[in-house]
Amino acid sequence: xxxxxxxxxxxxxxxxxxxxxxxxxxxxxxxxxxxxxxxxxxxxxxxxxxxxxxxxxxxxxxxxxxxxxxxxxxxxxxxxxxxxxxxxxxxxxxxxxxxxxxxxxxxxxxxxxxxxxxxxxxxxxxxxxxxxxxxxxxxxxxxxx
Numbered sequence: 001x002x003x004x005x006x007x008x009x010x011x012x013x014x015x016x017x018x019x020x021x022x023x024x025x026x027x028x029x030x031x032x033x034x035x036x037x038x039x040x041x042x043x044x045x046x047x048x049x050x051x052x053x054x055x056x057x058x059x060x061x062x063x064x065x066x067x068x069x070x071x072x073x074x075x076x077x078x079x080x081x082x083x084x085x086x087x088x089x090x091x092x093x094x095x096x097x098x099x100x101x102x103x104x105x106x107x108x109x110x111x112x113x114x115x116x117x118x119x120x121x122x123x124x125x126x127x128x129x130x131x132x133x134x135x136x137x138x139x140x141x142x143x144x145x
Contacts, residue, residue, distance in 0.1 A: 042083070042086040042087050042139070042143070043142065045079070045082045045083040045085075045086045045087070046083055046136075046139065046143060048079050048082065049076070049079040049082075049083050052072070052075045052079045053076055053128075053132070055072055055075070056069075056072045056073065059072050061118075061121070066117060069108065069121075073101060073104065073105050073108075076101055077102070077105075080097055080098045080101060081098075084098070087139070090138055090139055090142075093131070093135040093139070094135060096134060096135070097128065097131040097132060097134075097135050099131070100124065100127040100128045100130075100131040101128060103124060103127065104120070104121070104124025104125065104127070107121075107123065107124050108120045108121055
């Protein structure tokens with residue numbers, strides 16, 4: 001039975017529960033990148049990005065604060081830049097992922113209420129999931145996926 005005296009934490013908890021499945025999809029979609037038949041630098045950068053996205057998934061905004069999310073988003077954006085430098089032929093897909101991450105960052109930063117931040121986070125993560133899937137699909141043969 002929900003606590004009627006405290007609807008915001010219940011809503012925040014529901015929003016945060018929605019985030020985890022989205023991020024699991026994002027990280028699982030990139031699993032399996034290896035050096036077999038691919039460009040080592042690109043594949044290494046893609047694995048690094050996958051790991052930083054996993055760490056983004058592990059951020060507990062309620063316990064660690066929005067600052068922890070901001071810090072990890074910066075790490076992910078840096079890893080996207082590294083991937084882009086090693087993936088000339090995949091620029092559109094990498095740029096799409098970067099745009100999704102920057103949109104998420106802006107949306108979360110501009111939302112004032114915690115519930116609005118959670119909503120922006122869920123929406124942004126859905127866009128990131130789509131962009132990550134496009135990137136991993138396009139780069140599958142590069143890394144032996």
